Amino acid sequence: xxxxxxxxxxxxxxxxxxxxxxxxxxxxxxFVFIFCAVFAKWIAPYDPFDAASLELMDSxxxxxxxxxxxxxxxxxxxxxGRDILSALMYGTRIxxxxxxxxxxxxxxxxxxxxxxxGFRGGWLDAFLMRLCDVMLSFPAILVALxxxxxxxxxxxxxxxxxxxGVLIISISLTGWVQYxxxxxxxxxxxxxxxxxxxxxxxxxxxxxxxxRHVLPNVLGPVTVLATIQxxxxxxxxxxxxxLGVGVPPTSPSLGTLIRIGNDFLFSGEWWITIFxxxxxxxxxxxxxxxxxxLRDALxxxxx
Amino acid sequence: MFAFILQRLIQAIMVMVxxxxxxxxxxxxxxxxxxxxxxxxxxxxxxxxxxxxxxLDQAFIVQFGHFLWNAVQGEFGISLxxxxxxxxxxxxxxxxxxxxxxxxxxxxxxxxIPMGVYAALRRGTLSSQLLMTFSLLGVSLPTFLIGxxxxxxxxxxxxxxxxxxxxxxxxIGWWSTGLLTAKGWQHIVLxxxxxxVFQLTLIMRLxxxxxxxxxxxxxxxxARARGLSNRAIHFGHALKxxxxxxxxxxxxxxxxxxAFAIITETVFQWPGMGLLFIQAVTFADVPVMAAYLCLIAxxxxxxxxxxxxxxxxxxxxxxxxxxxGH
Numbered sequence: 011x012x013x014x015x016x017x018x019x020x021x022x023x024x025x026x027x028x029x030x031x032x033x034x035x036x037x038x039x040x041f042v043f044i045f046c047a048v049f050a051k052w053i054a055p056y057d058p059f060d061a062a063s064l065e066l067m068d069s070x071x072x073x074x075x076x077x078x079x080x081x082x083x084x085x086x087x088x089x090x091g092r093d094i095l096s097a098l099m100y101g102t103r104i105x106x107x108x109x110x111x112x113x114x115x116x117x118x119x120x121x122x123x124x125x126x127x128g129f130r131g132g133w134l135d136a137f138l139m140r141l142c143d144v145m146l147s148f149p150a151i152l153v154a155l156x157x158x159x160x161x162x163x164x165x166x167x168x169x170x171x172x173x174x175g176v177l178i179i180s181i182s183l184t185g186w187v188q189y190x191x192x193x194x195x196x197x198x199x200x201x202x203x204x205x206x207x208x209x210x211x212x213x214x215x216x217x218x219x220x221x222r223h224v225l226p227n228v229l230g231p232v233t234v235l236a237t238i239q240x241x242x243x244x245x246x247x248x249x250x251x252x253l254g255v256g257v258p259p260t261s262p263s264l265g266t267l268i269r270i271g272n273d274f275l276f277s278g279e280w281w282i283t284i285f286x287x288x289x290x291x292x293x294x295x296x297x298x299x300x301x302x303x304l305r306d307a308l309x310x311x312x313x
Numbered sequence: 314m315f316a317f318i319l320q321r322l323i324q325a326i327m328v329m330v331x332x333x334x335x336x337x338x339x340x341x342x343x344x345x346x347x348x349x350x351x352x353x354x355x356x357x358x359x360x361x362x363x364x365x366x367x368x369l370d371q372a373f374i375v376q377f378g379h380f381l382w383n384a385v386q387g388e389f390g391i392s393l394x395x396x397x398x399x400x401x402x403x404x405x406x407x408x409x410x411x412x413x414x415x416x417x418x419x420x421x422x423x424x425x426i427p428m429g430v431y432a433a434l435r436r437g438t439l440s441s442q443l444l445m446t447f448s449l450l451g452v453s454l455p456t457f458l459i460g461x462x463x464x465x466x467x468x469x470x471x472x473x474x475x476x477x478x479x480x481x482x483x484x485i486g487w488w489s490t491g492l493l494t495a496k497g498w499q500h501i502v503l504x505x506x507x508x509x510v511f512q513l514t515l516i517m518r519l520x521x522x523x524x525x526x527x528x529x530x531x532x533x534x535x536a537r538a539r540g541l542s543n544r545a546i547h548f549g550h551a552l553k554x555x556x557x558x559x560x561x562x563x564x565x566x567x568x569x570x571x572a573f574a575i576i577t578e579t580v581f582q583w584p585g586m587g588l589l590f591i592q593a594v595t596f597a598d599v600p601v602m603a604a605y606l607c608l609i610a611x612x613x614x615x616x617x618x619x620x621x622x623x624x625x626x627x628x629x630x631x632x633x634x635x636x637x638g639h
Contacts, residue, residue, distance in 0.1 A: 144328055147565075147613055152572040159594035159602055160339065245455045252457045253579055253591055272461060272580075280465055287458045295453045 026307040033307075036299035043293050047103035054096035073281050086281045088270060094285055097267060102289060104263040108178060109244035116182035117236055120189025121228070125220050127190065128197025139194070142187045150184035154246055157183055158255045173258045181246050185239055192235060196228040230308045238301035241294040248290055264290045321621050325614045330381075332610035336603035337380045341373075389604035394596045399604045403586060408488050409479055410585030413577070414570040416501060417508035422563060425513045426556075429520025434547060436525070444517070451514035456573055460507040460580035467503060475500050477582040504581045508573060512566050519562055523555040557627055564620035568613040 018024045027033050046053065073086040073094075086094050127135040145153065161176030200206060201224070209219050244264075250256035251265030252272075259266065264286045271283030371379075383389070389399040432441040468476035480496035482489040491497025527533065528551055536546045575587035582588070586605060593601035 144331070147328075147568075147617060148609075149569045149572040151576070152609065155575065155591075155594060156602070156606065159597070162594065163339075163597035163599060163602075164342075241453075249455055249457060249576060253576065253594075255591075255594055268458070268461065275461065275465060276469055278469065280469075283461055284465070287461065291454055291458065294455070295450075298449075298453055 023304075023307050027303070030303050030307075032299055033303035036296040036303070039292055039296040040300060043102055043289070043296075044106065046099045047106050050096075050099035050103050054093075054099045056093040056096040058092045058097040058100055072279070086285075088267075088282045089274060094281060097262065098264075098285060098289055101262055101264045101267050101286060102293070104257060104261050105244050105247055105265070105290070105293075108174070108181070108247045108257065108263065109240055112178045112181035112185065112243045112247075113236055113239045115178060116185030116239070117189055117232065119182065120186035121193050121225075121232060123186065124190040124193025125197055125224065125228075128194040129201060129216065129220055129224065135194070138190065142191055145184070145187050150242070151246060151249060153184045154180045154250060155253070155255065158250055162255065170258045170260060177247065177250065177256055180250075181243050184246070185243065188235055188239070189232060192231050193228045196231065197224055200224050200227050234301060234305045234308060237304055238298060241297040241301070244290070244297075245294055318622065321618055325618050328614055329607075329610060333381055333384055333607060334377070336384070336606050337377050339599050339603050339606075340380065341376075384607055389607075390600045392593075392598055392601050394593070394598045394601075399600045402589060402601065403604055403608065404487060405489075406584060406586045406589050408490060409583060410571060410574050410578070410587060412490065412492060413501065413504055413508060413583060413585060414567065414574055416505040417512065417570055418563065418567055420505060420509040421512035421516050421566075424509075425516030426520050426559065428513075429517040430524060430547070430552065430555075432517065432521040433524035433528070445521075448514040448517050451510045454510070456507060456511060456576045457580050459510050460503070460577060463503045463507055464580070474502050476503060479584055504577050504583050507580065508570060508577045511573065512563075512570060515566065516559060516563065519559055520555055523558055524551060527551045527554050557624075560623065560627065561620050564616050564623070568609075568616050571612060572609065 019028060027037075051057075088094060088097065123138055127138045157180035158176060161180065165172055165176070197220075206219060206223055209223055214223075247256060247263060248265030248268065251263050252269045254269065256265055257263045262270070267286035268283055268290070271279075271281075271286065274282050387400045391397065392399050392402055395402060428444055432444045435441045464476045467474045475496075478500060479491045480498075480500035481494040482491045482497060483493045491501060533546060533551060536550050541549075571586075574583075574585060575591055577583065578585045578587035579591055586608075589601060590605045592598070593605065
């Protein structure tokens with residue numbers, strides 16, 4: 011039982027994981043995609059960014075199983091002769107990196123603001139919650155688009171890393187609200203409990219109370235939220251990239267690949283669009299299903 | 314009730330002023346209109362003169378006042394990219410977006426409510442399970458992908474429906490409508506379907522959950538005890554109370570539809586406000602971005618306010634509760 015994996019599997023959450031077929035299938039799919047994304051450099055058959063290896067002769071080939079397809083390219087090629095399968099692996103990597111970093115950023119910002127608002131109360135709490143109300147009344151995609159647009163206008167000659175930064179910030183600025191509200195709600199409840207008052211009486215500093223005593227109690231709902239937000243962030247990124255205000259064209263994400271493929275839809279070359287699309291949906295669906303399962307597993311009332 | 318309305322009105326005005334302030338900041342700090350209008354090799358004198366002309370040398374708060382006054386009149390200056398008045402550009406595009414959003418909202422209600430009721434009444438059967446699976450897929454599929462799939466099937470493979478533009482439009486005053494021509498209707502089918510999927514699944518899930526909740530309540534049990542028919546109980550009693558939250562969500566989602574129309578309009582090259590906005594974002598066309606932002610905020614605020622007020626009209630408990638002084 012010393013090995014952490016077997017210890018996890020025999021815990022409460024691990025037990026409910028073994029009981030749920032949906033969760034296991036979703037976790038497996040998510041694992042495959044993460045594995046491909048992390049090791050894209052070694053397992054992808056070609057390097058889609060290496061211009062020297064591209065052969066225009068091989069452009070717009072259908073997948074291997076159709077009549078004109080070539081076994082060299084399992085899922086076909088795009089207009090520049092890039093192998094779709096390799097482009098998918100690298101694209102998934104970019105989508106996952108952008109999605110996860112924006113979730114991480116919005117989680118840190120949202121949890122801190124929620125803790126402070128719930129713990130301090132007063133005008134700061136009122137102000138932050140009004141701000142949340144206003145932000146929630148607009149769809150996330152609109153806010154993200156606007157921030158991306160302003161970022162573009164402010165830095166017209168931005169290099170790639172700056173473009174990534176603006177994109178990640180624009181996605182996280184729409185996501186923090188959910189964390190802040192959830193954490194504030196739980197903090198308000200925890201604040202008046204005896205253990206927090208005991209800590210106060212013994213003279214523990216407020217910051218330490220927040221981090222050591224209150225924070226662990228809000229982590230459950232935050233974990234569920236973060237899982238579901240990964241799916242949302244990946245879809246938002248893909249949408250922004252599809253609209254042309256996302257990742258820089260030199261590092262195509264799944265959304266960029268769909269955007270490129272969309273131009274060839276009418277000539278019947280469906281595979282350039284459909285494969286990245288299916289990948290995107292599978293990732294979003296498996297992450298969402300994992301989030302649903304986690305919500306039920308962490309809810310003691312449902313056990 | 315009066316206090317409630319007043320409070321909501323003040324909140325709405327606060328939101329509008331803060332959105333206008335953000336739009337104003339865009340004008341102030343993003344891009345320099347003077348340099349844009351005069352070109353790179355203007356002399357300092359020319360720049361100063363134009364600054365004075367445009368009122369850019371005045372105090373910040375005075376400029377904001379000017380901006381607000383112009384914005385209230387719908388005046389946002391001239392598009393940097395298209396050279397036309399922004400108010401005119403938006404007025405040209407507004408009917409296309411509104412028609413699309415209304416048709417999509419209508420579809421979502423007409424299809425979503427019956428599907429939700431069915432899924433609730435036939436809970437556990439294969440067909441309602443299928444409906445729920447479909448709805449999960451609808452939530453997970455990004456809007457632009459739905460559009461692309463619809464184009465692939467109905468426009469490219471089957472060739473039944475057109476996939477871009479609005480078709481023939483008829484002008485009624487300044488309003489251009491596509492709903493009076495056969496071509497216009499053909500063109501709106503795919504974009505409206507794309508836009509409606511997310512709302513449809515949302516409404517369906519909501520109706521199902523609410524209906525299951527209502528069916529458990531005592532007054533339904535009493536209605537059954539009185540010997541009313543299933544039909545009267547389900548549609549006469551249960552559905553009525555189910556629809557209150559549905560009304561709220563639909564109202565709030567109408568604003569969402571207009572925002573999501575940005576994506577749908579890009580996929581289908583639908584000549585609406587969303588397409589105008591995305592082009593403005595791509596080319597950093599600040600006046601158009603600012604005007605769109607203010608207009609969307611106005612639409613949202615008006616819808617939120619209307620929904621709040623409708624609650625009073627629909628739910629008698631709210632009125633009684635206030636009058637009773639609880």
